[in-house]
Amino acid sequence: MTVKTRFAPSPTGVLHIGGARTALFSWLYARHHGGQFALRIEDTDRERSTEASVQAILDGMSWLGLDHDGEVVFQTQRFNRYQELIQQLLDEDKAYYCTCSKERLEALREQQMAAGEKPRYDGKCRHAKIPPGTPGAVVRFKNPTTGSVTFHDHVRGDITVSNSELDDLIIARADGTPTYNFTVVVDDMDMGMTHVIRGDDHINNTPRQINLYHALGAQPPEFAHVPMILGEDGTRLSKRHGAVGVMQYAEDGYLPEAVLNYLVRLGWSHGDQEIFSREDMIKLFDLKNINRAPSIFNTDKLNWLNQYWMQQADNQRLAGLLAKRLQKMGIDVPSDMDLSAVVDLFKTRSVTINDMAGQARFLFEDINGYDAKAEKKIFKASALEPLRQLRERLAGIEDWPQADLHAVIEGVVRDLGVGFGKVGQPLRLALTGQGSGPANDAIMRILGQEQTVRRLDRAIRHVAAKFPQTSSPL
Ligand code: GLU
DSSP: OOOEEEEOOOSSSSOBHHHHHHHHHHHHHHHHTTOEEEEEEOOOOTTTOOHHHHHHHHHHHHHHTOOOSSOOEEGGGGHHHHHHHHHHHHHTTSEEEEOOOHHHHHHHHHHHHHTTOOOOOOOTTTTSOOOTTOTTOEEEEOOOSSSEEEEEETTTEEEEEEGGGOOOOEEEOTTSOBOHHHHHHHHHHHTTOSEEEEEGGGGGGHHHHHHHHHHTTOOOOEEEEEOOEEOTTSSBOOGGGSOOBHHHHHHTTOOHHHHHHHHHHSSBOSTTOOOOOHHHHHHHOOSTTBOSSOEEOOHHHHHHHHHHHHHHSOHHHHHHHHHHHHHHTTOOOOTTOOHHHHHHHHGGGOSSHHHHHHHHGGGTSOOOOOOHHHHHHHOSGGGHHHHHHHHHHHHTOSOGGGOOHHHHHHHHHHHHTOOHHHHHHHHHHHHHSSSOOSOHHHHHHHHOHHHHHHHHHHHHHHHHHHOTTOSSOO
16 A cells, blocks of 8 residues: 555645644655655635745745645645535435524524533434525535444544534535535545544544545545644744744744754654654654654754754855845845855854854954943953054965964964963954954955954054053053
């Protein structure tokens, strides 16, 4: 048997982290078994479905690299098929027309609630033989009235629900449009799905859907209902907790492999392994190690994984991402600047590409001030002479690319007979405007001679203005 799974989002918003995790698990299960993974857009709710959301889902899936087999299926293109099967169920007396008014159903519901019963349709029209074409009639499925439905859920174990708990589900609205529980069964049946892996908010639908499969003469697929994702405060993950759309993570400078690695561990485990490449996940994924308990979203862990995957990533690729980010920040990158050298400099110090761009900003723009705390500590009168010495020696270099810039700094340290920090710290503050950062020689190599000298001149002017009495103290 070829394993076939699907992801079946309703296009009513962005691709949510929870949806992406469901998609990933379905995709992994198919890829692990050398099977097929389908993408189906459940767009029958025409009021809430939008083109933009379809696009957002496709973008999110493609950014994560969750490729699907075959064409994307849109439910709105399958109305004839749903119609055909609704008719079939009516013809076989497995469904019937119902004209119960909203008011009647509401009153029934109130009565049942008052009596402490579960609200359910009482079957008034089940034997009324209401003819086709009756205005306002919906179609209801004749759910079996005796026996029970039992299925094995790959996450929750065996589940049994008595048919007496299930009422006659509406499968077509008065305007003829089919409802979710019906379309999902028809599609999964027609598309030959062997495994339905979805959020556990659908678990109550499953027994009803299984009855529909039987009525249509089909074998139900296997099911795995994945627990939901909670925010750090234990409530259901929502916008309040920060970014919930997958593409927001792309915008925020995360790498797709880090988000995938994060998502696979959100509700699934393989011993205590934390790092999973795409290949590892495909090799190791199974349904039996999906946790039964809800998972908690943890941004620190995502950041940790992103940092890890940034360090594994190719510099050229990161340079491309960095260039895009800098462009978004309105920063011009000089055409002769080697961005992979910039990446190399910041790779181990950045959490995301955006963080890297923020840290590297001083390389591309003139600095227009010094970090106040660092300035107070470092730009003392004693910084003036090291800065002047550095300026003079660095300005005199003939072949900057070949120069041993570290040796120049060491030369100043030696000649002035001071500790390394007395030279290195003012230099870093002069070059970056910050008290900490990567190695000075590496920064200067990227900045080039002209910028380096210009920044030293500016720092010298700045410190000299602060200490007008000082000629060159140490
Ligand atoms: N369209 C449904 C949703 O977005 C999913 C249905 C399913 O996976 O069976 O919740």
